[in-house]
Amino acid sequence: MNIYDVSKHAHVSIATVSRVINGNPNVSEKTRQRVVAVMEELGYTPNVFARSLGLNTMKTIGIMCSDSSDPWLAEAISYLEKELRSNGYDSILCCSGYLPETKKKYLELLCSKRVDAIILTGSHYIEAKAKDNAYLLEAAKDIPIMLVNGHLDGEQIYSTVCDDQAAVYDAVTKLIQAGRTSILYLYSGNSYSNLLKLSGYRKALEDAGLPLRDELLVLCPKDIDSAMEHLKLLSSKGIHFDAVFAAEDILAVSAVKYGDQSGLKIPEDINIIGYNNSILSRCTTPEITSVDNKVEAICTTTIHTLMKVLNNGNVPAKTTITPELVKRGTTNF
Missing domain, CATH: 3.40.50.2300 (Response regulator)
Incomplete structure (x- = not known):
């Protein structure tokens, strides 16, 4: 049994199950009781490894990208993982593709792994319609969401973008x-x-x-x-x-x-x-x-911002990086 089974039987999202497991107060008592009852019925035991050690963190960050074969995204992931390692954090990478339902599924999967934050790499995670971004706002109630070259206003959502x-x-x-x-x-x-x-x-x-x-x-x-x-x-x-x-x-x-x-x-x-x-x-x-x-500046800034967030520091919701035109042989101005 796993968190997906609990979610299905309790008729709630994976994020809601995760909140119940983590003792998050943003769950109604009725929903909490239903989820707990289903876990008992299914014999599901959540991963309490970190909690049993008295820790408040798994020292793990979730990273999502739409396509790791894309040169820009591949480079970004490399910089993100390097910066995380230098700060003592591991990472879990999910390649979500471009479909909204798949992106939501992988976000919920990372939430269920009790990561300390989630980094969304690339601007494809921000949709034109507000309702299609609702799952990000919902997830941000529990953990920080970091956007690499994307922007969305919301509590616990932090953006680093190029102009x-x-x-x-x-x-x-x-x-x-x-x-x-x-x-x-x-x-x-x-x-x-x-x-x-x-x-x-x-x-x-x-x-x-x-x-x-x-x-x-x-x-x-x-x-x-x-x-x-x-x-x-x-x-x-x-x-x-x-x-x-x-x-x-x-x-x-x-x-x-x-x-x-x-x-x-x-x-x-x-x-x-x-x-x-x-x-x-x-x-x-x-x-x-x-x-x-x-891309390197965007990624290193993202991780520096995240470290401050995890240490309860004050950070801007949005940081803008200035680009540069590199002239080569295809222009003559």
Whole structure:
């Protein structure tokens, strides 16, 4: 028997079972009695290892990410685990995917493991609709929730973010000042971060008096070949663009490959800017100009904030990291 069985038989969430086990007061007496009765009926004994030692902590932090094969997320996880180890904490990693129900399931799983806090890595955990974030607010009643490059207002929720909107605004403005007037925006989704980036792109065009052309907003899979085919399709339709801003470096790689296969000179005929300053930005010829959103600084700041939270220190609910545009061979401004 495990906590999932108790949750199912008591008709409550795993988080509620965890609260009962941990003696959390935010559970009604009626619910508490029902959960206890089910545990007795099933013969379920909760893990009281830490409590039996008289400790208030398991010295373990839960980390969630949507896809550990993503270069940016993989790098972020590496920095997070390194910082946690240096502070004497272990970690449990869950790769949740992108579906809301799966993200909720893994969050509840980590809560059931009595971790001291949960770190949500990447902006895909923040949904546009408030009701889809309710499970995070609920979990934060019990343990601190740390958001890496995502933001949500709530008690015991702490965010460390890059100023994505300003970063894209500044980069696109530099393209415009260099004489680029048909700037294609290439992106792969509508996460919290992607929406901020798109907002920066729109504002840069607006402030420069350039029209926002729907045909230059290209949503495509985060895949080099697929993105390249999208660019070829636009070209075949006679849609001209003299610059590409890619919301991720992998999409910028697609743009470089498109330019090479189309006989375009980079950066003379077309400028390309990527985002994240990942290793991918240095794997093409020419190397890609990219926005460095300071993944190491975001992660180390997250852990420093968490350590203060666990020691009852005063910390800001949101910390913003300033990005940097790293110029390489795909731009000539």
